Amino acid sequence: MLAYTARRVGVSLVQLLGLSFLSFMLIHFVPGNPIATMLGPRATVQEVARISASLGLNKPLPEQYWLFLGHLLSGHFGQSITFSQSISSLIGQRLVPSLALIGYGTLVALVIGVPLAIVSALRADTSVDHGIRIFTTVSFAMPIFWSGLILGIVFGLKLGWLPVSGYGTGFWGIVRSLTLPAVALGLSLLAVIVRTLRSSIRHVMALEFVEAVRARGFTTSRVFVSHVFKNAIMPTVTVLAVNVGFLIGGTVVLEQVFQIPGLGTLLFQAVEQRDYPLVETLTVLAGSVVVLLNLSTDILQAVVDPRVRPGAHSV
Amino acid sequence: MALATVVASCSLVLGVVPISASAAGGINTSAACKGTPVKGGSLTYARQTGPVTLNNFYPTNGNGDIFADTLLYQGLVQPDPKGTTQNVVPAVAKSWTVSPDGLTYTFNLRPGIKFSNGTPVTAADVVFSLNYFANPKLDETAVLAGGFKSASVVNASTVKMTLSAPTPGILYNMSIFDAFIVPKALVTKQGKAFWNNPVGTGPFKLSKWVRGSYITFVRNPYYWEPGLPYLDKVTYQYASNDNTRLLDLENNQAQIADGIPFTSVQNVKSNSNLTLQPAKVPYWVGLWMNFQRKPFQDLNVRKAMQYAIDKATINKTVFQGLGTIPNSVLPQLKYDAPNSVVKPYTFDLAMAKSLMAKSAYPKGFTVTLQYPSGYSEYTNLVLILQAELAAIGITVKLVSMDQATMTAQYMKGKYDLTFPYAEFTSDVTVPDEYATFVTTYAGGGYSFFSWWNNPTIAKMVTTFTHTASESSRAVQWPKIQAAMMAQTPFINIMDLPFLNAHRNNVCGTYLNPLGADSLQYTWIAK
């Protein structure tokens, strides 16, 4: 178990290093200069050069990369160019709305998706199953910005139930303002959850042990909850983890549609302004979330499903 | 004010409406606003971009910062807050005198004026702020302090400022964000932290700031204009998405919105709850020609292009008739002569063709035009330009770019034709700043990166900017304007207003001549 974890962590570290390199190279490849962009028409060549030098942007790229790695490792991430703030405090301000949106969206997807998946699996190949499949397929095929717009029009403007945009104050204010984007996000995620869970439920239901458990005279609900579902949920968790990258993408778009001051908006601005350190840090952090989630689901899976553990062998 | 700001994604601000300098343009004259102003109430303002710093000396997000600063702080002088004239009017200084040689300015502070925390504004605070203004390490736009030599305390309520050379434009430069007056003691004591909870002499003070989302201001109880401001509370709600701002407005989630896109003008006009408010500002669509490219060195080519571009049609189809056909290669500025003195280029294809025939390129040539992506106005505009220039043999290849790339290419001189800034406005109402920029070739400026080099006009500009006499300046400028128009090193496609919209019951929504509002006259009718 220890060796497995160590090896898995090692792989993740290599991935993170690659990630940092990729994001550094990518943004430095992009034409445009953060200082000139920030100063606008007032920018003179000298002024740009002076400020660039004061921010260390005139150093050779390998040195800048080295500094960037140092910042990453120290955990304070350095200073944003355009926001004239430390990146860590910027992220601190913007993290909560994004996390709340992702969490809320996932919750919506699970609350709608899990029952649908169960019904779909238990009534496989009936018209109910087909109906659910068409519903989830439609929800999957909807562009997230489009469903967001429509939801905003219907529930925000026509019915006036929820705000069309912005980020509220207080717990309920935040919940209210995030409900529509979360539903849009949840809908886009629904298909993945329903299908994965449906197919793993069906897969597990077809396993012999389920028949064995039924033969013991357990109630259907007991068989389902404590045996089938427990075995079927793990692939869904894994898929959710894999899809975090997709969720982050959806969040970037939704934050634009609903004007939520989250990391997606920040990233968008950072790319536009060529705020090198900010783009690099945000990219590496977003990638790290994906890498770490994959890492932890792998390890979690090894804990939950003992067969996955290396060295586990049957006689 | 407000230089090009790079606004996220697809927003755009292109303003509208040919208004004369009278501010009547969009000020609400509805019945509800005829009555006596009512005190109290709160207002939500949907703005396309928000502040990333409240440090007025070092804005990093253009109008996003500046528009918030304008509620919080004031300078010794201010641009006419009602936008009626392009002059500066008293603010923290109740009055001032200028020595005949134009080198010494004496400011008399407004008696009893206080910061929003209740402490009096002293001459020491003013001197401190002016020194800040002139320090390039502290002030991002210290270039605007050109000519400043020193400032000193005369007595508790009098400040003397001396210049190294007559530079009358500096008074206008001091009316904007870069020379706002801040309390010396607090800034010295708190350092950077001051800007998180700043105090100034503006009509409002900071209440709550959720970065990236909204910022709330409340009435400054110590504000010097008696009985003002009317509003208790103002919230700037940020929405870079044009549609969101409009929806917020239609939904009454906001009562004013800025940056109304052109495509939505009809939408706003057809909504009986809303009033469209175009405001005259030095806002223009500047087309740059790279003088490092041979064809543009040919005056015949440049003039042919001016004649070939049908600005009236562009105004009608792209800007819905709300723009003004310019008679300058720069935006509308103080001292500009009327059309009767300096004529605009009017569409004349025959003339354009004959100029091309006379040029070194009678068969035309091929160039690329870089334009900002994400602005539907620009997209429509460049298509028309492409067609119109094709008529005189100039083949234009269109390349859309995001703002950062475009700016970088522009500063490196990697362009043929470009719009350097999608949202291009002058910081000040007087021509000094831009005239200097566009004629300063040496020192890496390359005449605003156009590589145009005309020592004659440059000399005229230098003389103009260092003339102390207002009347002499008013005589000099139209000549420069005409000379530049004749040389046409740039093409000003259109002068545009800022476009705001507000709900009908919002009254007194004045913008100053630079497009900023301080909202002290704004009130909400019942």
Place this chain on the structure above:
Amino acid sequence: MSDLAHLVTVPWRRLRALGSWEITTGIVVVAVLMIASLLAPLIAPYPPNQIDVLHSLQPPSWHHWMGTDFVGRDVWSRVLYGLRIDMLVVAVITYLGLAIGVIVGTVAGYVGGWFDAIVGRVADTVIAFPFIVLVLAVIAIVGPGLKGVAIGIIIAGWALYARLARSEMLAMREQPFLMSTKALGYSHVRAIFRHALPNLVRTSLVYSTVDVVVNMLVLAGMSYLGLGQQAPGADLGSIIASGQGYLLSAWWITTIPGAVLVLFGLGVSLIGDGITRGDLPQGAL
């Protein structure tokens, strides 16, 4: 990911025996959309960019099936042309990404060693890299437009196919038929391309039905953000974005192209669904 092989190949065999309503419906939907968009120049009643300000913002009618937009362009004609360009771009980027990924992954899985290690790590890194950032950065480099979006998606998209093909190849390498080709003295290249590749491509093709939909959505999303198709050219995302400001007064500009996009996604998904019998391959998206 190895479960995928099972999820996919078994139903694939079943499919050929059975056929299903999903596949039939899906093929019909996609075929209709494809034919309509291919025939756009013939069946579109108006040129897609023809401005007619007098008839702007007209609701759907006999003259304009999907109404007109704010400058009077016929939405139906624009949708046809938009769908055409979108389908073309999506097909190219998806299957180019698939081809690159499958080839790289197969070779990596077959030869193993350092090449495999590098490909594996690079693919993992690309997969972990936030997709949208990659696309945004590429657009910033290449410039806004479909080209930038397409390059961005391909750069990000090949990796999943490579990982898929690689893991299958690893499993397949041990299978008798490939070992026997070696025993028969066939060259490696022949072994890979003649025998292993067709088997691997099948899995990737099934996964691509998901990928096509995702790529279509990303493409539309980028156009919506103003980074994809540049005006006046029409693609579904930009048509939707252009109608945003008129959602209250002219709902058709935004909703109908969106519905067409959904219909396309539904059609493609149904085909994929029919093949996998409703079991989504793991790691999809």
Place this chain on the structure above:
Amino acid sequence: MALLTVAGLRIAFSHRGGSTEVVRGVEFAVEPGETVGLVGESGSGKSLACRSIIRLMPAHATMTASKVEFDGRDVLAMSAKELRDHRAHSVGMIFQDPYSCFDPTMRIGEQVAETLRVNAGLEGDAAKARALELLESVDIASPEQRFRAYPHELSGGMRQRVMIAIAISASPKLLIADEPTTALDVTTQAQILGLIEQRRRESGMAVLLVSHDFGVIAQACDRVVVMYGGYVVEAGPVAEVCARPQHPYTRGLLSSIPSLESAGRRVRRAGIPGQPPNPADLVAGCPFADRCAQVRPACRELHVALEGVGDGHVTACPYVRDGVPVTNAGGSR
């Protein structure tokens, strides 16, 4: 009175375009305390037939029967609750593949204890103590250790023992063993069969042993029921059937066992040419007709029915007796 009587049992799978019958009117009975073998090739319907006793049908399968009576109670008429009781207390069942019939994510002991908690109402420590007792009773060494093991950490034989422990935990009157030794090696097979036999003797329960291997049946059972193509084709006391097989299929099965001593080894049934039938292809007549060396035209129209040949020995073939074709026998039916 018989412990279990099954009659007129039919099981069909529904699918697109109709349904396929895989059990076609089966009858058999089990007396208290006896071991009955149910033998047949895969696809003969034997596994489904034995599951009918506890109505444990896979999805899409429906069963009908004229009679399924257990210990005087009508299994067909049981409510869901009664059925659960029936499964929990009256009948135990063990399965072919001990590798896959445990919940892979649950510790072995917990799976035993869960059964005890749910079915016997034991709580916490009591359940654990009883579970350990049970594990010990099926000859599992160091049960404390095994209790904490996951299924994949045990050997196949060990898992089958645990399965038996679970199955007999409620002291059922009948143990259904569906191919309990097929997945095990020869030595272990014998041990498991021995264990089942031992538990049967001790508790007096009856055993229904399902196997494709006549050797196993012959070794362990009192009576045997031979199934083919969804029908019972022959039944009777094991010794009698072995000595005087009547149905050509039974003869084929027996001939593929070299000797009784090799019981348990997996043997190719070289004695019967051809493949077991696909249930969907069977239309009418004797299901074995296609593979029968002594087939005659009448076989194609035969209505399959069992006919006594003495001593509780029945056969479905009216044309062959003791390996010799007969004329006219039973043909009138």
